Amino acid sequence: EEDFERAVEDGLRLSKRLVLPGGAAPPRPHAGMDRYGAPDAAAASSLLPVAPMAYAVVTDPAAVDSPDVPSYQPHVYGRLSPPALIPLQMREVELRVDCAAGCATAEVTLVARWWLHCLTRSRDCDCRLVVPMGEEGSILGAEVTVGKKSYNTHVVDVDGNSPVKIVKTESGGILKSQFFQLTIPQVVGGEDIFATIRWSQKLLYDNGQFSVDIPFRFPHYVNPLPKLFTKKEKIQLTVNSGVSKEVLLQGTSHPLKEKTRQGEKLFFLHEAVVENWSIKDFTFSYSVYSGDVSGGVLVQRSTLRDYDDRDIFSIFLLPGNNQKRKIFRKAVVFIVDTSGSMQGKPIENVKNAISTAVSELEEGDYFNIVTFNDELHSFSSCLEKVNGKTTENAINWMNLNFVAQGGTDIMHPLTEALALLSNSDGALPQIFLVTDGSVEDERNICRTVKTQLTNKGSISPRISTFGLGSYCNHYFLRMLASIGKGHYDAAFDTGSIEGRILQWFQKASSTIVADISIDVTKHTQEFEVDCEYIPDISAKYPLFVSGRFRGELPETLYAEGYLSDMSKISIELKVQHIKDIPLDKTIVY
Incomplete structure (x- = not known):
């Protein structure tokens, strides 16, 4: 990230050689201020892109000049190593967003045209x-055209079994987990780059509202001369709620106009000639009115191009707005990795998050805290009842015992936590595991935990897992959460640890319906789902289960589960056969 930002800064400095009005580099943001003028050193001086961007990779500064009106430039010696990155001016942009609440996913398509405005026509870069x-953005594909050349992405087998020949290059790579990067070779000065880029990202959900947030803030130096180019901004938005409930619009960042509304599907459009490209992210939020838990089933038929000829399904359950639905009492054990790799900000951020989580437990709940490295340390020898004194004692204990040292041993603390929860006094037993390490013998751990949970009956301990950083074994944590009917989440940079842990804890600890079962096997063959067991329904977040099957589903299915008073609830799920929501691209199974 630092190397990238330094290269962009060099590029902005180099672009001062251009004679184009408005082509001068902007001043860097004042340290300690965010884009709204508030103190925020972390967001202050970043040159990482906050909108889709194109950059000229310049190694020879003498090549930098206007391609249309060459100007006199003083001779420049030497080469730039590493190369500078000059942000290119953008001539056209169109954003298309398809939101599918039934799988909590937005498919985003960006169509843009950039101009290599900073290189003389006799040179290329x-x-x-x-x-x-x-x-949780995931790239779906990209197509790029430059002159008579075209490029497109292709999914390949990394083991070398793909029919597509892979040309190894040093120019690719990922900046961070949420950035996609693609290099186009040998573009001639003055040429246009036409690109269509598609990706998917998760819809956000908070307090009954779905929302989408697309990075769409363009810096002013990508705006071409207004006298030469008319800037036309176009945004299309399609919302498919997946249910025949009333959809209430809550807010939008850009002036969208509703064009059509057909059943569960709404279409919006924004189209205008603008002086400058968008300087704010595209956001849109809506709610689906429901007085109680509701849901549905989306089904997409397989196609001849599909590698798997089974049909795809997505089952979704929305928590609704019934204030009478009570959350299960909780018996919680936090398991926290305090190995040496957690030293510094990670252990400090985790401690702050767990302290807040303990403070959010309610009277009547039970809890304990276990830290592990080469040794095991527990806050108490048994589950403690939540009250002001035990909460204060737990926070003081964490201040003394959250010390990063030693190795990682996950099976031992899991066994200890399961033993602590063997008598949870009628509360829903839950384990919250936080780790940044990889472990050995993952299969045996999963097999052992699965056996222990099966022996504990229907209301067995739930296991939710949280991974820190890119070296953590995230696949193992996903599997462990799936076996434990829990929730998985992760943070890949230290700045997001505290917020994401709290969000993860609140979602997993707000259970309103437990032990969900959906009887679909009698209607299908080769039924495959994306999780070992169906998780509980949280008051804070919808539940989604997807997979593939062969057979014919009836018009209606029913999901059954238990409420906090152990009474049964049955939820009607209407089956919809859809064509306009690409389930094969937006869900993983």
Whole structure:
């Protein structure tokens, strides 16, 4: 990240050689101020892109000049190593967003045209496209045309069994987990780069509202001369709620107009000639009115191009707005990795998050805290009842015992936590595991935990897992959470640890319906789902289960589960056969 920002800063400094009005580099943001003028050193001086951007990769500063009106430039000696990155001016942009609440996913398509405005026509250079993606963004594909040359992405088998020949290059890579990066070779000065880039990202959900947040803040130096180019901004938004409930619009960042509304599907459009490209992210939020838990089933037929000829399904359950639904009492054990790799900000941020989580437990709940490295340390020898005194004692204990040292041993604290929860006094037993390490013998751990949970009956301990950093074994944590009917989440940079842990804890600890079962096997063959067991329904977040099947589903299915008073609830799920929501692209199974 630092190398990238330094290269962009060099590029902005180098672009001062251009004679184009408005082509001068902008001053860097004042240290300690965010874009709203508030104190925020972390967001202050970043040159990482906050909108899809294209950059000229310049190694020879003498090549920098206007391609249309060459100017006199003083001779420049030497080469730039590493190369400078000059942000390219953008001539056209169109954003298309398809939101599917039934799988909590937005498919985003960006169509843009950039102009290599900073290189003389007698020279060429590589150009780099960088696309920031929103929550859990995943690239779906990219097509680029430059002159008579065209490029497109292709999914390949990394083991070498793909029919597509892979050309190894040093110019690719990922800046961070939410950035996609693509390099276009040998673009001639003055040429246009036409790009269509598609990605998916998760819809956000908070307090009954779905929302989408697309990075769409363009710096002013990508605006071309207004006298030469008319800037036309176009945004299309399609919302498919997936249910025949009333959809209430809550807010939008850009002036969208509703064009059509057909059943569960709404279409919006914003189209205008603008003086400058968008300087704010595209956001849109809406709610689906429901007085109680509701849901549905989306089904997409397989196609001839599909590698798997089974049909795809997505089952979703929304928590609704019934204030009478009570949250299960909780018996919680926090398991926290305090190995040496957690030293510094990670252990401090985790301690702050767990302290807040303990403070949010309610009277009548039970809890304990276990830290592990080469040794095991527990706050108490048994589950403690939540009250002011035990909460204060736990926070003081964490201040003394959250010390990073030693190795990682996960099975031992899991066994200890399961033993602590063997008598949870009628509360829903839950384990919250936080770690940044990889472990050995993962299969045996999963197999052992699965056996222990099966022996504990229907209301067995839930296991939710949280991974820190890119070296953590995230696949193992996903599997462990799936076996434990829990929730998985992760943070890949220290700045997001505290917020994401709290969000993860609140979602997993707000259970309103437990032990969900959906009887679909009698209607299908080769039924495959994306999780070992169906998680509980949280008051804070919808539940989604997806997979593939062969057979014919009836018009209605029913999900059954238990409420906090152990009474049964049955939820009607209407089956919809859809064509306009690409489930094969937006869900993982």
